[in-house]
Amino acid sequence: MNPKLINVLKRNAVGYLFLSPWLLGLIGLSALPILASLYFSFTRYDMLTAPDWIGLDNYREMLLNDQKWRNSLKVTLIYVLLGVPLQLVFALSIALMLNRGIRGLRIYRAIYYVPSLFGGSVAVALLWRQLFGGEGLVNLLLRQIGLPGHNWIASPDTALYTLIVLKIWQFGAPMVIFLAALKQVPTELYEASRIDGAGRWKQFWRITLPLITPIVFFNVVMQTIQAFQAFTPAYIVSRGTGGPLDSTLFYTLYLYQKGFTHFQMGYAASMAWVLLIVIAFVTAMLFLSARKWVYYQE
Amino acid sequence: MRTRLKAFAIILLSAVFVLGLAACGGGKSNGNGESAGGSGNTAQSGDSGSGETVEIRFTWWGDTARNDLYNAIVDRFEEEYPHIKVKREFGGWADYWDRLATQSAGGNAPDVVSMHQFYVADYAARGALLDLQTVIDSGELDVSLFPEAALDSGRVNGTLVMIPKGITMPGWVYHTATLDKLGIAYPDINWTYDDLIAISRQVVEKSGGTMWGTPDMGGGQLQPNFRYFVRQNGEDLYTEDGKLGFSRDTLVKWWSMWKQMRDEKLIPDAATSAEYDGVPLEQNLFVTGKVALYQIPANQIYLYEQQFPEGEIHMVRMPSLPGGQNGEYLEGAYLSITAQSKHPKEAALFINFFVNSERSLELFKVEQGSPANTDMAEFVKPLLAAPQARAVDFIQTVIPYATSAAYAPAGATEVEAAFKDNATAIAFGQKTVEQAADDFLAAANRILGQ
Amino acid sequence: MQSILASWKNSKWPTHLLIIAGAFIMIYPLFWMISASFKPNTEIFRNTSLIPETFTLENYRYGWKGLSGVTFGHFFLNTFMLVAACIVGNILSCSMAAYAFARLEFALRRVWFALMLVTMMLPFHVTIIPQYIMFNQLDMINTYWPLILPKYFAAEGFFVFLMVQFIRSIPRELDEAVKIDGGGPFMLYGYLIMPLALPAIITTTIFTFIWTWNDFFAQMLYISELKLYTVSLGLRMFLDAMGQNQWGAMFAMSTLSLIPLFVIFVFFQRYLIEGIATGSLKG
Incomplete structure (x- = not known):
């Protein structure tokens, strides 16, 4: 046999x-x-009862008639577009700050991870109300400087943004991954650049x-x-209802309600597959762009 | 570095091994200490007495106190029927229904399940629940002491699919100490919607605007508040054939009333209502002293009374409509047998024990409402603490007003969502009452039309 | 010591102040929860200050006793075993898949990789029912298998992808060194890639621990027997939307349940942060 073929096999x-x-x-x-x-x-x-074949009806209903579906897609897109970049910039900045050789930072690293340990727990829900509720700390501060208050977590125009703040606040997971990555940067490179007289800013870039x-x-x-599939944050402001006025009705939350509350698992499944296509498209775009800006040591 | 990694892996691998052993061991040892064996083999031990042990599964929703209670009742059942083992599954309200749906879909539904008005139509209409007449006819389940109205509340489309554990009635509550402090007279048990508004005005006035009269009850769930109102207007939420049962006019009247109260600041603004929507009991507007009147089911009176250091929680009827009909209908918490159950007879024996025996009711008392079995209702009375006794008195006072009520058709949960959405839109000033009513009717008819 | 002083002089104190202020915002809910765990049930929502009016240990006693003689300690043990099993599974299976994707050449590699990413894009709410049916057929309901088994088959694409990215950051010249010494792909995996990808493995360990510890939906669906309850199921037992919530006990047990998470994090992040890169590169 061809040795080349053997090699391939x-x-x-x-x-x-x-x-x-x-x-x-x-x-x-x-x-x-x-x-x-x-x-x-x-x-x-x-x-x-057993599933009943209806062809493309679910998809047609969703894409053409379902106002709530359209809204949930919009809510989710805003959350992804604002939440992900802001959270990552924040996580990277903190990781850089915590990566310096300052003493005591080991404890800070752990502390900065605490919010992410909590996930969507009751304690966080309470904190968010104490901060952004009608009688919350933010309003207290606003009134002190003579500005009118606003019920941030319970008004349709701001509720989603308090959840984006929450996402930024829970930056622990990407931060840890950044920290691990920063540790893989060989220190020799920094030493070499220091000799070249490059400043910190230049070193970073x-x-x-x-x-x-x-x-x-x-x-x-x-x-x-993950942000496209955000689910638990909705429990922080609306206890899973997606309110007020569907302003925090995330895509997967609506999908869950359709499936488990309204017993329309078929419809929920079609929603899931549309979401998959949306995410796949965005991911593919990211991979295409990666050719321009991601460097592997290969 | 490598050795550290290896050591790490070894430790964890051994952990898996431990886990495997534990899982096997756990699988074999069954449940709680049931081996009480040959104690009183009672008269009813039934027909499957071939000495073979039958295992059934019973599931409920509840808090920790209820979990303790129901476990104790099940223990007593197992003592009495040594040949039946009962596996218990429980969880909070939301988890309970997610799990039950999954289990039912997976062909793994428990034998005896706790049922509720909100969901019974969804399960019954899809053939997931056993027709209980079969086990009544075969003698395992005795309902001779159940009033016809109580049984009727467990029928969906004429089929008996659930048996009430406890009957409860909704009402409005006030906290005596709060009203005393404000210097407001207690409402009469037969009060009206006008009284509700009048008292709310007093509350706002006398508290200097630090309290509202009541929460915004114009939206949220269709039951019980809105349903009482439509029934008082001689209608109901749904017709027997599963269509919408009330007129646009009634809906407009209802939402206009709440809009007026909102405009007058007798109830919280839209954002505050949203902020408190669905919060747990301990954080709600009533318990935190932001409203003076609140609507709850009677069996929760004692839970609310525990939240206040002094004073009592008193309950009055749902507000009535002068010249209107009575809105009352029976509500409760129920037990069903699933159609998938392989042991319907044993499941029926369990329900029978749960709702008919002193050994069980001695513990249950009025946990999820007053026992529907009339003898048992008398039996538990002397065992009750003051707030529970008050609840039973209330239930017995208003039950005579109750008339039968049709169950919601499948799809009702979506109708309810549309109701809530539109009510919220009015509150936030995004729709007029008329617009919202039109939008709701269009949505509801579309959902139910299919 | 001098270096600390020097660092403070080098106008680092604003940084420090910033870090401390930030840390407080981060840790406030933790303080709040600990304080709530020492308050009687009725005080928790009336007095939101951090200092309890009435100090009580009752919540810990009540919470720890669990239900029907099964204590919270039992739940902790269960969870530890579950978590340990998941960690091992994730590390082994994900690193193997990642090594294949990042370093080996084989047919359809890109297709499989794309497929792996796609499996993460489907919300689990719609696959959970068929999955439940499947595990029910396998007679695995009420065991930990539905929770553990997927981890041994690299079902968590997150970690596979993470390790792929780390492995791809390892310079190829190092591979050559192994190959010149006569090592094949197995040597490369065991003696070069795995040690060098240790930050990724530690990260996997930390996240698997935390996520398994906090997960509840799958646990709630698959585990219904009290003896098999995990910590997150135990915590949910204290809450019921239709009844009375044991907030105090819930916060008390939540506080206890954060201790292992915190310990794991502090312990492993040392390996994550300090000395690994330099140590292993020279090895």
């Missing part, structure tokens, strides 16, 4: 060997539920940032995918 065998856990999981665990949900999306399925672009990219992609 061998390479493939090794590749698939390492990939096998994931591949087996995909076939054995994930594929079935995913395909089932695709099938449901073409049916009327109330979970208690010339050395640090290019070297961590793979991780910046990772955080952008993952935070975007």
Whole structure:
């Protein structure tokens, strides 16, 4: 046999060997539920009786008639477009600050992670009301300087933005990943640049940032995918109703209500597949753009 | 570095091993200490007495106190029926329904499930619940001491699908100490909507604007507030054949009344209402002393009384409409057997024990309402604390007014969402009452038309 | 010591002040929760100040006793085992897949990689029902298997992708060194890539720990027997939208449940932050 061919086969065998856990999981665990949900999306399925094939009706209803669906998409897009970049800039700045060799910073690092430990818990919901509620701290400060108050978390025009603030506040996960990435930047490079007389700012743009672009990219992609599926934050201001006036009705929250509250799992499934297409499109764009700005050591 | 990593992996791998052992062990040991064995094998031990142990699953929603209580009742049942083992599953209200839907979809529904008016139509209409007449006919379930009205409240489209654990009635409450402090006379049990508005005015005035009269009850759930109003107008939420049962006129009257109160600042502004929408009991407008009147089901009186250091919680009827009909209908918390149950007879024996035996009611008392079995209602009376006794008195006073009420058709939860959305839009000034009424009717007819 | 003084002189104190002020905003809810855990139930929402009017340990006693003789300690043990199993699974399976994606050449690689990303884009609410049906068929309801098994098959694309990015940041010249020494792809994985990707592995450990610890939806659906309850299920037991909430006990047990999270974080972030890069690059 052709030794070249043998080589190719061998390479493939090794590749698939390492990939096998994931591949087996995909076939054995994930594929079935995913395909089932695709099938449901073409049916009327109330979970208690068998699914009933209705073709594209769910999709047609959603895209043409469902005002709430349109609104939930809008809410989610605002959340993604504002929340993700702001959170990442914040996370990176804090990571850079905490990456300096100042003593005691180890404790700060842990403290700065605390908000992310809480997730969407009751304590955070309470804090947010104490800050942004009608009688909250923000209003107290505003009144002190003679400005009118506003019920930030319960007014349709501002409720979503308090959740974007919440997202920024819970920057722990991307921060930790940035920290791990910063530690992979070889210190020799900094020493070399110091000899060149480069300032901190220049160092950041010339050395640090290019070297961590793979991780910046990772955080952008993952935070975007996750933010599109934001669900728990809605429990902070509206206890899962999506109010006031659907201003915090996230896409997946509406999907959940459709599926579990209104027993329309088929419709929920079709919503999920539309979301998948939207996210896939955005992710593909990110990957295309990555060719321009992400540097691998290869 | 490598060794550190290896050590790390080894520790964790051994943890998995421990886990595997624990899981196997846990799987084999069954439930709580049930091995009380050959105690009183009672008369009713039933037909499946072949000595074979049958396992059924019972699920409920509740707080920690209720979990303790129901576990104790189940323990007593297992003592009495040693051949039946009951696996217990419980959770908070929201989790409960998510899990039940998933289990039902997965073909793994528990045998005995707790049911509620909000959801019964969704389950019954889709054939998920057993026709209980079958187990009544075969003798496992005895309902001879249940008033017809109580049983009727468990029927959906003429089929008996659930049995009341407890009957409750909604009403409005006030806190005696608060009204005393404000110097406002207590409302009469047969008060009217005009009284509600008048007292609210007094509250706002005498508290110097630090309190509102009541929360905004114009939107939110269709039951009980709006439903009482439409019934008082001689209508109902839905017709027997599952269409909308009330007129645009009634809806406009209802929302106009609340709009007037909002404009007069007798109830909180839209944003404040939204801020308090759905908050837990301990944080709501009434408990935190921001409103003087509140609407709750009678069985919760004692929960509210515990929140106040002094004074009592008293309840009056839902406000009435002069010249109108009575709005009352029976409500409660129920037990059903799922159609998937492989042991409907044992499940029925369990329900029978739960609602008919002194051993059970001695613990249950009025946990989710006054027992529907009339003998049992008398039996628990002397066991009650003052606020619970007040609740039972209230329920028994208003039950005679109750008339039967049709259950919501499938899709009702979406109609309710549309109702809430439009009411909120009025509150925030985004729609006029008339616009909102038109939008709601269009949405509701579209949902129910399908 | 001198360096600290010097650093303060180098006008770093504004930075410090900023960090401290920031830290307070970050940690306030923690303080609030700890203080609430020492207040009687009826005081928690009436007195929102950090100092309790009445100091009580009752919440801890009541919370710890759990339900029907199953204490919160039991829930902690369950959760530790569950978390440990998940961590091992994620590290092994995700690192293998990531190594394949980042360093090996094989047919359809890009397709599989894209597919892996796509599996993360579908909201789990619509796959949970078929998944439940599947695990019910496998007779795994009321066991930890539905929660653990996916972790051994790299179902969490987040970590696969994370490790891919880290591995791709490792210079290829280092690979060559191993290859010249006669090492094959297995040597490369075990002796070069894994140690060098340690920050990613530590990150995976931390996140798996925290996310599994806090997750409730899947746990709530799959676990209904009290003896198998996890901490997050135990905490939810104290709350019921239709009844009375044991806020005090909930906050008390939440406080306790944050301790392991905090410890894990502090412990592992040392490895994450300090000395790894330099240490291993030279090794």
